[in-house]
Amino acid sequence: MTAVRERVNLRRLAILLAGLFVLTGCQLDVVADVVVNPDGTGTIVVTVEADAELADEVPTIADELVLDDVRAAGWIVDGPNPTPEGGLLLTLNHDFEGKDEATNLLRSLGPPFNDPTIGRGQDGDSATNVARANLGLPDGFAAFADDDLQSALGGVPFAARLEEAGVDPSTSFNAELRVTLPGELVAEETNAEVLDDGTLQWNVPVDGTVLEASARSEQSPSTGGVWARPVATLALILLITWLGFMVIFIIYVAIARWRRSRRYRRRALP
Known part of the structure; x- marks a missing residue:
């Protein structure tokens, strides 16, 4: 398979990886991890991992990913690096100074993290923190391709081969959103799984449905x-x-x- 060499933003990176992984029978795992500090600053870390089959099928994949524009947008890029299991791991890291920057950075990721919002309200010494997103791929792998990419390539990348192979996200794609908010969680406004360290985790549905993820915390002195x-x-x-x-x-x-x-x-x- 001939890889497409192009300057990619995060959405184009996603469709390129998805196409390569699913067409070679690989599993793609994506995790977006958001940490909000007590003062409203924080960090977003995105990890993209493929299993060992990709390294065997496409040994030049590390050279095929051109991430100059991702770096130019302020993301710290690490990888793709080999994992102990023989797969590949790509990590993107970006700090943010407040809720607006955090929201903009998350929205730059695109599907399956749709319409994400990080909110924060301050009242004296107290603060309210909110995290929301619509998680899922209601249009399957086509959700990864924005209008510009479809126009440039004349349609959804790999569409014909995906249809021919009968491949869909449920068999080759997994994604999670993790958020850490300061303060005490408001249980009735939070629908995440709470991990042992207090991290909120949502497993992104990949069967065509959409999960409305929401969380809220009250931060007192x-x-x-x-x-x-x-x-x-x-x-x-x-x-x-x-x-x-x-x-x-x-x-x-x-x-x-x-x-x-x-x-x-x-x-x-x-």
């Missing part, structure tokens, strides 16, 4: 923060009291010196 404000208030009161005392003391000293000097002047008179 930490244990340290609970006593920090009263201590700061007390310190301010003590500072004001001390300043007031010092002002009174200085005035007292000034008056005492003035009275003393006045008595000395009277004694000095003939």
Whole structure:
């Protein structure tokens, strides 16, 4: 099979990998991991892994992926690197400064992570964190190809060969979305599996259905923060009291010196 050498964004990377993997009978696993820190900053890590069959069938795959535009968009690219099992692992990493940047980065991934949103609302020392997305491939592998790519290639890449082979996402594709939010989860607004370390995980459906993933957390001041404000208030009161005392003391000293000097002047008179 002749590989297509082109500059790819993340969506084009996905369809290229999917086409190569499924046409060689390989399994493709994609995980998007989002970590939101207590201050609203965070990191997105995307891992793409294929099994050993790909390395055997397409040994030049690492050279066929041109990721210059992905790097230019600020993603740190690691790989594709061989795994201990003989497969290949590609990792993309990008930090974000707030909810808007996080949302834009996630939306650049495209399917199966559809319409993702990272939200955050601040109210004094408290914050509300929200994560939402529509997960799935309702149009099968065609969901990976945007209009520009279809126009450039005259249709959905690999469509004829996929149809001929009878390949669909349920037999060759697996994806997960993982999100870590600070604070306490609001159970009635969260439909994720909660892992032992507190990470929220959604398994992306690949049977044509769509999962509306949602999560919400309420972030109150930490244990340290609970006593920090009263201590700061007390310190301010003590500072004001001390300043007031010092002002009174200085005035007292000034008056005492003035009275003393006045008595000395009277004694000095003939």
